Amino acid sequence: MGSPKFALQTLDILYYDKNFDIKLVVSAPDKKRSRGKVTPTPIKEYALGKGLDVITPYSVNTDEFVEELQKREIDFIIVVAFGQLIGKKLLDVYEDRIINLHPSLLPKYRGASPMQFSLLNGEKKTAATAMLIEKGMDSGDILIQSEVPIGDDEDYFDLEERLSQVGAEAIRDALLNFDKVYAERIKQNDEEATYCTKITKEMGKIDWNKSSDEIVNKVRAFVEYPVAFFTYQGKNMKVHKAKVLSGYEANPSYVYKANPKEGLIIGTGNGAIEIKTIQAPGKKAMASETFLLGNKIEEKKKLDE
Structure with a gap:
């Protein structure tokens, strides 16, 4: 069975x-x-x-x-x-x-x-x-x-x-x-x-006040379903792969880097993570550097600003 x-x-x-x-x-x-x-x-x-x-x-x-x-x-x-x-x-x-x-x-x-x-x-x-x-x-x-x-x-x-x-x-x-x-x-x-418990779609939402490890663990756990996500300018952006970074101050949801050369780095409750693979609504998942060639996420601001 x-x-x-x-x-x-x-x-x-x-x-x-x-x-x-x-x-x-x-x-x-x-x-x-x-x-x-x-x-x-x-x-x-x-x-x-x-x-x-x-x-x-x-x-x-x-x-x-x-x-x-x-x-x-x-x-x-x-x-x-x-x-x-x-x-x-x-x-x-x-x-x-x-x-x-x-x-x-x-x-x-x-x-x-x-x-x-x-x-x-x-x-x-x-x-x-x-x-x-x-x-x-x-x-x-x-x-x-x-x-x-x-x-x-x-x-x-x-x-x-x-x-x-x-x-x-x-x-x-x-x-x-x-x-x-x-x-x-x-x-x-x-x-x-x-x-x-049974996993629900809502469980995939990233809380940037959590620690870097907790956020990356969510990405690892939910990569099949529902896929971890954050909201930017009203759109849910799925995160398929991420890693913990050292050397950053805690600044939840602050966009430290968002460009094709340096990738996408976002602040958390105790530091920052690098988003390695991202997926916009209706699009395929891709490396953040590739995504940022044709899509803009503003640096030096919080995601919800």
């Missing part, structure tokens, strides 16, 4: 391993994506290309769906970024046989957006965790937890790619050694649990 790109590595590694026979792939229904075109999820598209059976139910918590699984004599259900909660009916029938991949150092960052919040909060490490699903939110016992360092310059795309690979290997290893990892499974400490 999976839907987005993050789940592809797991499906791929299981498909090519002769120890496994994938009886069924379950994904989200097709929907309108870019430019109104109705397209399948990356997982459905991959599965169809490999000749695998695919279904896209609006709910996996029906008698019909459970009966469909039972007809196929399924041993394990693997869940990776599927997007639906697994209800009591499935949990009862496949007790301790539903394994989830969660990209965080559980019990930290339970919930829908652990990779983004790990970056947003400036964490230096995270993990790919293969865990049992139970009725709680990402609270099941841990089978395998593979720690991964987070590089200072890594953004969401970088982290997603690495964790999808490490996570795929963790799922494969949990299945191949299930009796052992199940016997040695680790119960999560609920008192240490933290939770992350």
Whole structure:
């Protein structure tokens, strides 16, 4: 069970391993994506290309769906970024046989957006965790937890790619050694649990009173969605890449530099950042130096002046 790109590595590694026979792939229904075109999820598209059976139910918590699984004599259900909660009916029938991949150092960052919040909060490490699903939110016992360092310059795309690979290997290893990892499974400490919320578009707005590190972390975390942004002359300017600079005084939203030679440097609550890649409404993202060849942002003023 999976839907987005993050789940592809797991499906791929299981498909090519002769120890496994994938009886069924379950994904989200097709929907309108870019430019109104109705397209399948990356997982459905991959599965169809490999000749695998695919279904896209609006709910996996029906008698019909459970009966469909039972007809196929399924041993394990693997869940990776599927997007639906697994209800009591499935949990009862496949007790301790539903394994989830969660990209965080559980019990930290339970919930829908652990990779983004790990970056947003400036964490230096995270993990790919293969865990049992139970009725709680990402609270099941841990089978395998593979720690991964987070590089200072890594953004969401970088982290997603690495964790999808490490996570795929963790799922494969949990299945191949299930009796052992199940016997040695680790119960999560609920008192240490933290939770992350669903990401909204408004969360991308840059607050220039924040520190340089906090602003750059927001850029790194939200580079896929919603993309960090600031407003200049009534237009929302998206920031795809930025870095912390030293040697500048705190002066929030003050434009220190804005020219093709020196780039775009803006003051923060404790110094300044350089915006490396910017995107104006209706335009492609580009290097700030290129953007400033044809677009003007006034220097020596605050953005809202």
